Amino acid sequence: MTVTASPAAQADSAVLPRLLAGVGHQRALGLAEHEREYGTLWLRGRSGQRRPERLIDMVEAAGLTGRGGAGFPTGRKMRSVAGRGEAVVVANGAEGEPASAKDRLLLTYLPHLVLDGITLAADAVGATEAHLCVHRQEHDLIDGLAAAVAERRQAGLDPVPIQITGIPGRYVSSEQSSIVHYLNGGPGKPTFSPPRPHESGVQGRPTLVNNVETLSHVALIARHGDRWFRGAGLPSAPGSMLVTVDGAVQWPGVYEIELGTGAGEVVMLAGGPTEDLQALLIGGYFGAWLPVEVAWPVRMTQASMRAVGGALGAGVIIALPGSSCGLAETARVVRYLAEQGAGQCGPCLMGLPALAGAVADLAFQGGRGRAVEAIAGLLPLIEGRGACRHPDGATQLARSAIRAFIADARWHDQCGPCDGVGRAPLLPIPEDGEEDWNWT
Amino acid sequence: MSFTLHGPALWYATRATGLVTLLLLTGTMLLGIVTAGRFASEKWPRFLTVGLHRNLTLLVLIFLALHVGTTVVDTYTSIPATAAVIPFVSPYKSPWLGLGAVAADLLIAVLVTSLLRNRLGFRAWRGLHWLAYACWPVALIHGLGTGTDRRTLWLLAAALACVAAVAAAATWRLATAARAGIR
Amino acid sequence: MSHQLRVNPIACNGHGVCAELLPEIIDLDPWGYPIVRSANVPPPLLMHARRAVATCPTLALRLERAQNRRP
Numbered sequence: 001m002t003v004t005a006s007p008a009a010q011a012d013s014a015v016l017p018r019l020l021a022g023v024g025h026q027r028a029l030g031l032a033e034h035e036r037e038y039g040t041l042w043l044r045g046r047s048g049q050r051r052p053e054r055l056i057d058m059v060e061a062a063g064l065t066g067r068g069g070a071g072f073p074t075g076r077k078m079r080s081v082a083g084r085g086e087a088v089v090v091a092n093g094a095e096g097e098p099a100s101a102k103d104r105l106l107l108t109y110l111p112h113l114v115l116d117g118i119t120l121a122a123d124a125v126g127a128t129e130a131h132l133c134v135h136r137q138e139h140d141l142i143d144g145l146a147a148a149v150a151e152r153r154q155a156g157l158d159p160v161p162i163q164i165t166g167i168p169g170r171y172v173s174s175e176q177s178s179i180v181h182y183l184n185g186g187p188g189k190p191t192f193s194p195p196r197p198h199e200s201g202v203q204g205r206p207t208l209v210n211n212v213e214t215l216s217h218v219a220l221i222a223r224h225g226d227r228w229f230r231g232a233g234l235p236s237a238p239g240s241m242l243v244t245v246d247g248a249v250q251w252p253g254v255y256e257i258e259l260g261t262g263a264g265e266v267v268m269l270a271g272g273p274t275e276d277l278q279a280l281l282i283g284g285y286f287g288a289w290l291p292v293e294v295a296w297p298v299r300m301t302q303a304s305m306r307a308v309g310g311a312l313g314a315g316v317i318i319a320l321p322g323s324s325c326g327l328a329e330t331a332r333v334v335r336y337l338a339e340q341g342a343g344q345c346g347p348c349l350m351g352l353p354a355l356a357g358a359v360a361d362l363a364f365q366g367g368r369g370r371a372v373e374a375i376a377g378l379l380p381l382i383e384g385r386g387a388c389r390h391p392d393g394a395t396q397l398a399r400s401a402i403r404a405f406i407a408d409a410r411w412h413d414q415c416g417p418c419d420g421v422g423r424a425p426l427l428p429i430p431e432d433g434e435e436d437w438n439w440t
Numbered sequence: 441m442s443f444t445l446h447g448p449a450l451w452y453a454t455r456a457t458g459l460v461t462l463l464l465l466t467g468t469m470l471l472g473i474v475t476a477g478r479f480a481s482e483k484w485p486r487f488l489t490v491g492l493h494r495n496l497t498l499l500v501l502i503f504l505a506l507h508v509g510t511t512v513v514d515t516y517t518s519i520p521a522t523a524a525v526i527p528f529v530s531p532y533k534s535p536w537l538g539l540g541a542v543a544a545d546l547l548i549a550v551l552v553t554s555l556l557r558n559r560l561g562f563r564a565w566r567g568l569h570w571l572a573y574a575c576w577p578v579a580l581i582h583g584l585g586t587g588t589d590r591r592t593l594w595l596l597a598a599a600l601a602c603v604a605a606v607a608a609a610a611t612w613r614l615a616t617a618a619r620a621g622i623r
Numbered sequence: 624m625s626h627q628l629r630v631n632p633i634a635c636n637g638h639g640v641c642a643e644l645l646p647e648i649i650d651l652d653p654w655g656y657p658i659v660r661s662a663n664v665p666p667p668l669l670m671h672a673r674r675a676v677a678t679c680p681t682l683a684l685r686l687e688r689a690q691n692r693r694p
Contacts, residue, residue, distance in 0.1 A: 190633075191633070192631045192632070192633050192634070344632070344633040345632035345633055345635070346632065346635060346636075346637050346652075346654055346655070346656035347632065347652060347654070347656050348632075350654040350656075351654070381652050381653070381658075385632060385652075385656070385658070386632055387631070387632045387633045
C-alpha cells in the first residue's frame with residue numbers, strides 16, 4: 001500500500017495536524033526544516049536545569065498511551081524503567097502489521113520527530129544505549145534514517161547515540177520480547193515472561209520499548225506540555241493518533257485524527273466508500289471485524305472498541321465492500337498468521353494451522369454444516385496459550401469474523417462459497433519473496 | 441580382618457558388579473530414550489518412565505561404587521583409588537581400564553548436572569545430558585576390554601543383548617521423532 | 624499464601640507427564656499440550672504439584688507464589 005500524506009485530507013479540526021504537520025513537503029524533512037516546523041527541542045529546558053523525570057511527569061499527566069497496539073500508558077512504562085540503573089531505549093519501527101503504514105510514514109517523512117522522541121526517552125529513563133529497529137530488508141528506510149542520525153550527530157543533538165538496527169523480517173520478530181531477544185544475540189523470536197523488558201531486557205538491563213508513533217508524541221509533549229496534548233481527543237482518551245485507512249475508500253492512506261473520532265468519520269476523511277460497505281476491520285490483523293452499521297458510530301478509543309467486541313490496535317481501518325467475502329479475506333489472513341508463528345509453542349504451532357484450515361474450509365469449500373462449530377471449538381484451545389499474543393490476534397480475528405459475518409457463515413455452511421470469494425483479495429498479505437526467512 | 445584382600449572372591453565380585461552396573465546403565469539408557477520418545481500405554485504412564493529412569497541411576501551408582509571398591513581393595517592388581525576417576529593412571533590393562541574411569545567421569549558429570557537442573561536451566565542441562573550417549577558405549581568397551589571373561593559366551597551374549605536393546609530403542613526413537621514434538 | 628501453576632509454552636514439548644501426575648488441575652489438549660484448568664493450587668494438591676514440576680522432562684512447569692502481577 002502506498003504511503004500518502006496529504007494534509008489537505010485532515011479533519012476540519014482546530015488542533016490538527018500535530019504529528020503530520022510536516023508532511024506537506026512530500027519528502028523527508030531535514031533537521032533545519034524539522035525545527036522550523038515543530039520548534040527546537042531543548043533537552044534540558046532553556047535554563048539548562050530541567051530534571052529528566054519532569055518529562056515522565058508530563059507524559060503521565062498527558063495520558064499518552066502506546067500506539068503500537070497494546071495501548072499501555074506510556075508514562076507508567078517509562079517510570080517502571082527509570083531509576084533502575086543504566087537503561088536501554090528501543091524504538092520499535094518495524095511495523096509488523098501488514099495493513100498499517102503509519103510507522104513507515106513517520107520514519108520516511110518525519111524521522112527527526114521519532115529521533116527526538118528517542119533522545120527524550122533516553123534522557124528521562126537514564127539510558128546509555130538506544131536502538132531504532134526496523135526490518136532489515138528495508139534498505140531505503142535504513143539509509144534515510146542513518147542520514148538523519150548523521151545530521152543530528154553533526155549538530156551534537158543526541159547525547160546517547162541512536163543505533164539504527166535491522167531486525168529479521170518475520171511478523172513475530174517485531175514483537176517487543178522478540179526484539180529484545182534479537183538484540184541480546186538470539187533469534188528474533190518471542191520469549192517467555194517474566195522477566196519483562198522493563199525489569200530485564202537488552203543485556204539484562206531495564207529496557208523501554210516504545211512504538212515510533214508513541215515516541216513522536218513524546219517529542220511534541222516535551223515541546224508543548226501535557227495540557228496542550230489533552231487539548232485534543234477526549235478526557236478519557238486524550239491526544240491524537242495516526243490511522244491507516246484502506247480497502248474500498250477513495251483515498252487510502254495515513255491520517256491523523258483526534259482520539260474519540262467516529263470510525264465512520266475517519267472513513268469519510270479518506271474520501272468515503274467507493275461501494276456499499278458491509279463491514280470494517282478495525283485494528284488490523286490483530287483487530288476485529290465489525291458490521292458497518294455497528295462500527296460506523298463507534299469512537300476510536302480503546303474503551304469504545306472493546307465495548308463492541310473490537311480492538312483499537314495499531315489504528316487500522318479497512319473498509320470491506322459488500323461484493324467481497326469477509327470469510328475469504330479472513331481465511332487468507334489467518335493462513336498468513338499461521339505461517340508466521342515462531343513455532344515455539346505447541347498450541348499455536350498446532351492450533352493456528354488447524355484454525356486456518358477450518359476458516360478456509362468455511363470460506364472456500366463451504367462448511368458442510370460443520371465448519372462454524374469446528375472454528376468455535378478451536379478458539380479456546382488456542383487463545384492465551386502461547387508465550388506471546390500472536391495466536392490471540394488470530395483467534396480474535398476469526399471470532400469476530402464469525403460474529404460479523406454470521407449470516408454469510410451460515411450461508412456458506414449450507415450452500416457453499418459465495419461469489420465474493422472470487423473477488424481480488426482486499427487485505428494485503430506480504431509475499432514470501434519479501435520475507436526474510438532467517439531468524440538470526 | 442586386614443584390609444588388603446586378595447583371592448578369587450574379590451575378582452568375581454569385581455566382574456559381577458561390573459556386569460550388573462553395565463546392565464543397569466543400559467536399562468537407564470533405554471528408559472532415557474523412551475522418555476524422549478514419549479512412549480505411554482494404558483498400564484505404563486509416562487511418569488513411570490521418567491521416574492524409573494532417574495531412580496535407576498541411583499542403583500547404577502551403588503553398583504559402580506561396589507565395582508570400583510572391590511577393584512581397588514584387591515591387592516592382586518594394585519590399582520589405586522584414583523584410577524576410578526582419573527583415566528590411565530594405572531598401567532594395569534591400560535587403556536581398557538582407563539576407559540572405565542572415563543565412563544565414570546561422564547556418569548558423574550551427567551548426574552551432577554541433572555541434580556542441578558533447576559539452576560542450570562533447561563538448555564544447558566540438555567546439552568550436557570548428551571554426554572550419556574558417550575558414557576554408555578565407553579563403559580561397554582571398558583567391560584569387554586578389561587574383563588578377563590571376554591571370551592566367555594555368557595558375557596558376550598550379555599554385551600550383545602545390551603547393544604541390541606539400545607540400537608532397537610534408538611531406531612524406534614528416530615522413527616517416532618517427527619511425531620514426538622517440536623524439537 | 625497460595626501457589627500458582629504456570630506452563631512455559633516455549634519450553635513445553637507436550638510430554639504430558641504433568642497431566643498424569645496432576646489430573647485434578649491439568650488436562651491435555653488434542654495435540655498433547657497441557658491446559659491448566661485453574662492456576663490456583665489448593666494446599667492438599669501442593670505436594671502433587673511439586674512432584675509434577677520436578678518430573679517435567681523439560682522444566683516447563685512452574686509453581687509460583689501468588690503475587691500481584693502488573694500487566
